[in-house]
Amino acid sequence: MTRMMKFALAATVVLAGAGEVRAAAPCADDMAFGPWLDGVRAEAAAQGVSQGTIAAALGGATFDQSIVAQDRRQSVFSQTFLEFAGRMVNQNRLDHGANNLRKHASTFERIERQWGVPGPVLAAFWGLETDFGANIGNQPTINSLVAMAYDCRRPERFRGELIAALKIIERGDLGAHEMVGPWAGELGQLQFLPSHYYTYAVDYDGDGRRDLLRTSPDALASAANYMSSIGWRPGEPWLEEVQVPGNLAWAEADIAITHPRAQWAQWGVTLRGGQPLAQDALPASLLLPMGRNGPAFLAYPNFHVFLEWNESLIYATTVAYFATRLAGAPRVGNGSGQVAAFGYNEIKQLQELLVRRGFDVGGVDGKLGEMTRAAVKAVQLELGLPADSYPTPELMARLR
Helix, strand or coil, rough: CCCCCCCCCHHCCCCCCCCCCCCCCCCCCCHHHHHHHHHHHHHHHHCCCCCCHHHHCCCCCCCHHHHHHHHHHHHHHHHCCHHHHHHHHCCCHHHHHHHHHCCCHHHHHHHHHHCCCHHHHHHHHHHHHHHHCCCCCCEEHHHHHHHHHHHHCCCCHHHHHHHHHHHHHHHHHHHHHCCEECCCEEEECCEECCHHHHHHHCCCCCCCCCCCCCHHHHHHHHHHHHHHHCCCCCCCEEEEECCCCCCHHHHHCCCCCCEEEHHHHHHEEECCCCCCCCCCCEEEECCCCCCCCCEEEEEECCCHHHHHHCCHHHHHHHHHHHHHHHHCCCCCCCCCCCCCCCCCHHHHHHHHHHHHHHCCCCCCCCCCCCCHHHHHHHHHHHCCCCCCCCCHHHHHHHHH
């Protein structure tokens, strides 16, 4: 997300959906690193951070170009949903997720009573972010945040995250030496950005500290607190696999378009296996992460909480699907037909063609993100092709 994003895989996630990559150069060409860091110190002090904390955290700070280089190399979300979900929602994670749901059953039950977020949802994020706390990262967080804030890609955003990290230290949750994580500056077993840590962290084991790195109850409760604050609706589903008739009006299949579940049923959408949908007014969007021939889901209002956590559609759909598996759903089907593979290079070519046609795709980055999918849908409608927001060889040929 400012959104929560995530672990050396998740560190990749934190920046998914960002704009076009620019050259890796410090943002303020007219300001050397030293004076820039002095400005951060002054801003932190003005926001109530003590000189002792500032000295402990920033005393030896340097600009690490390797952090910026990693920021430029992200391509994990160029994979299709089935590729990414197949790799991430593997049997090992499913087994560990089920074991952790049993092991921490009382904690999950207490959390759901308080915030309404089910255990499988929290366990899915926990598993994908850090393999249930096993891979929280070991890079000095302050060093990472300094590099990301001094770089010119998103300086204001990460300057705020850097100061939030100093406030976490000042509050006594973590010492500067304890603050470690992946290269992109997230923290803890659920990989919070520092601003989310500072705002939503909960001391759930009653030891007087909000420790999201070493204390699983604190981490899980903090995640539920965050999800509740951004709109989680207790007792409602988040994602449901469905079958879609071949004559559907494909332009209706859009995460930004909702209809009552009864309307989708009227249009011939069924549960996977052919069982009828509930005939109710619960709003739902038809999500086709790989187009009309790939897997199909109804995405409910709670799915938007997954997107708020991480704006990458592939990541959000994968973690939501993982949560359904932990709640008892079967493995996702492959869909109803052939889906052409569009990798990093093919998506970049698609984006270049769309840009030449006048569409804003949010940057030529090789990722089939929200803006690229919207441009694909618009040009499909323009060309009289099925408007399912997913590219095909026919679309590429027409664009050329």
